Amino acid sequence: MISINNVQKSFGNTVILDGVSLTINKGDVVSILGASGSGKSTLIRCINGLERLNGGDIKVGENSVKNKVELNEIRKKVSTVFQHFNLYPHLTVLDNITLAPIEVLGWEKSKAITKATELLNLVGLQDKSDSYPSQLSGGQKQRIGICRALAMEPECLLLDEVTSALDPEMTSEVLDVLADLARSGTTLIFVTHEIAFARKISNRIVFLDEGKVRADMEKEQFFSNDGGRQDPRIKRFLDKMDSK
Numbered sequence: 001m002i003s004i005n006n007v008q009k010s011f012g013n014t015v016i017l018d019g020v021s022l023t024i025n026k027g028d029v030v031s032i033l034g035a036s037g038s039g040k041s042t043l044i045r046c047i048n049g050l051e052r053l054n055g056g057d058i059k060v061g062e063n064s065v066k067n068k069v070e071l072n073e074i075r076k077k078v079s080t081v082f083q084h085f086n087l088y089p090h091l092t093v094l095d096n097i098t099l100a101p102i103e104v105l106g107w108e109k110s111k112a113i114t115k116a117t118e119l120l121n122l123v124g125l126q127d128k129s130d131s132y133p134s135q136l137s138g139g140q141k142q143r144i145g146i147c148r149a150l151a152m153e154p155e156c157l158l159l160d161e162v163t164s165a166l167d168p169e170m171t172s173e174v175l176d177v178l179a180d181l182a183r184s185g186t187t188l189i190f191v192t193h194e195i196a197f198a199r200k201i202s203n204r205i206v207f208l209d210e211g212k213v214r215a216d217m218e219k220e221q222f223f224s225n226d227g228g229r230q231d232p233r234i235k236r237f238l239d240k241m242d243s244k
């Protein structure tokens, strides 16, 4: 469904992604792990065309991020949830969720509202549709961020450290929603430092190190002593995370 082929990305003279290739299949739940600065966010931004590639290609279905018209098609199929929510402060929760389906997909307002209401129920925030973002907690904002992304009925959801600005209680309410999505077969590409959670919901783990794919393994294999942990770099990363 998504093919990432030998992607190169630099900022100035600094190489950030150095020949990254990955294939994401429908229904995959792929966690992307790696140290801070390893290029995880840059990869996510390349997939939805927020960064221009210096080499290689990324295709979603038949569409390439390198073609402007095709990128618009990709943005209808791939939605992103950001670490800092990025909700529109001047719009109500309902308007935040219905805006893109109406503007980008051309839905009737009533259809968009029905969908939004369904999603608000899913994340347990059905009573917040008339609230403004400033009236919500961080965990609630992020659940709305997820609703907004899902309102586009995307084929794939990109999530970049969506819980790292949240306290533990709010983190768990957001992770619960994501676990439900993973079970329901939504394709997820999930950048996280929540290793235990990644281990629970993913079927595959990708480990990025200095802009390269250091491991791309089935989950069980990645965490086993004779799999991912045989790589000293990965063992060091996992041991450090375990001790946190």
Ligand SMILES: Nc1ncnc2c1ncn2[C@@H]1O[C@H](COP(=O)(O)OP(=O)(O)O)[C@@H](O)[C@H]1O
Pocket (backbone or CB within 6 Å): 011, 016, 034, 035, 036, 037, 038, 039, 040, 041, 042, 043
């Ligand atoms: N717009 C930018 N301009 C210059 N350097 C950047 C930019 N965005 C990211 N970088 C650099 O790219 C590297 C990888 O960043 P990032 O993809 O955010 O890593 P991660 O998400 O894994 O922490 C970092 O060294 C960061 O400073």
Ligand SMILES: [Mg+2]
Pocket (backbone or CB within 6 Å): 040, 041, 042, 161
């Ligand atoms: Mg990042």
